[in-house]
Amino acid sequence: MDPSQGPRGQLMAPEVLAGALKARRLFLFLDYDGTLMPFSGDPGRVVPDGELLGLLAALLQKPGWKVGIVSGRALEDLRRLFPVSGFFLVGSHGAEIQDGQGQVLRSDDPAEFRRLLGGIREALKDVDLGEGVLLEEKPYALALHYRQAPEGLPSESLDAFRRACQPAVERGILQWLWGDQVVEVRTARAHKGTAVDQILAQQPPGVHPVYLGDDATDEDAFRALQGRGTTVRVGAEDRATQARYQFRNVSEVRRFLKAVVD
Ligand SMILES: [Mg+2]
Structure with missing residues (x-):
């Protein structure tokens, strides 16, 4: 079987896929929340x-194998979660990359970007966003969360947010990202697919990329790896995906990692 070719979203037994890949030199790209770790109401407690740490360390021991942890979280957050060298860390949906030696690559100048987001916050400072609506600044994004809002996101708040962000969106600096109870603008210069491309461009030939991820932002990476990597969407529900295979949940991901280490 050629794990990089064929139809999309095919349910696959973790051990069978691991068996098909074992002879290769793998670069494993692993999304964090919802893929390596189950979700929790409080992301700060997902450690x-x-x-998991034992499995990842064992993967790194395999000659020529590499491991990248991919996330929408800030790089700084990932460094706290994985305070050991050797891993590639991809933070902020691909905008911040740290290689195995600790070298960092960013899609945008951090100070310039902070100024841009500061300007948007300034434009919103007198706007009442609504009860329970939270504006969160991240390294390369600004997010309007309304999970805690009893009335949802008021349309006036969304309009104000859109107006404040639109100029930078039109200039191609920011792009919209619609999530579950969150509207976000983030850098338009990077996504998980560009990060995977950038990292792989530095790798010796013969490395086979494998990417496991659970959400819409992982689709960029699935697309980037079409025809040259093995891609697995994680999740029980049926939905369209660019990934070749599907695992149902985090425990199937663990079974895969165990089987590929053995
Ligand atoms: Mg995820």
Whole structure:
């Protein structure tokens, strides 16, 4: 079987896929929340467990193998979660990349970007966003969360947010990202697919990329790896995906990692 070719979103037994890949030199790109770790109401409490850290360390021991942790979280957050060298860390949906030696690559100048987001916040400072609506600044994004808002996101708040961000969107600096109870603008210069491309361009030939991820932002990486990597969407529900295979949940991801290490 050629794990990089064929139809999309095919349910696959983790051990079978691991068996098909084992002979290759793998670069494993692993999304964090919802893929390596189950979701929790409080993302601050989602800390990698001993089993996971042991498995990832064992993968790094395999000659020529590499491991990248990919996330929408800030790079700084990922460094706290994985305070060991050797891993590639991809933060802020691809805008911040740290390689195995700790070298950092950013899609945009951080100070310039902070100024841009500061300007948007300034434009919104007198706007009542609504009860429970939170504006969160991240390294390369500004997010309007309304999970805690009893009335949802008021349309006036959304309009104000759009007006404040639109000039930078039109200039191609920011792009919209619609998530679950969150509207975000983030850098338009990077996504998980551009990060994977950039990292792979530096790798020796013969490395086979494998990417596991659970959400819409992982689709950019699935697309980037079409025809040259093995892609797996994680999630029980049926939805359109660019990934070749599907695992149902985080425990199937763990079974895959165990099988590929053995
Ligand atoms: Mg995820």
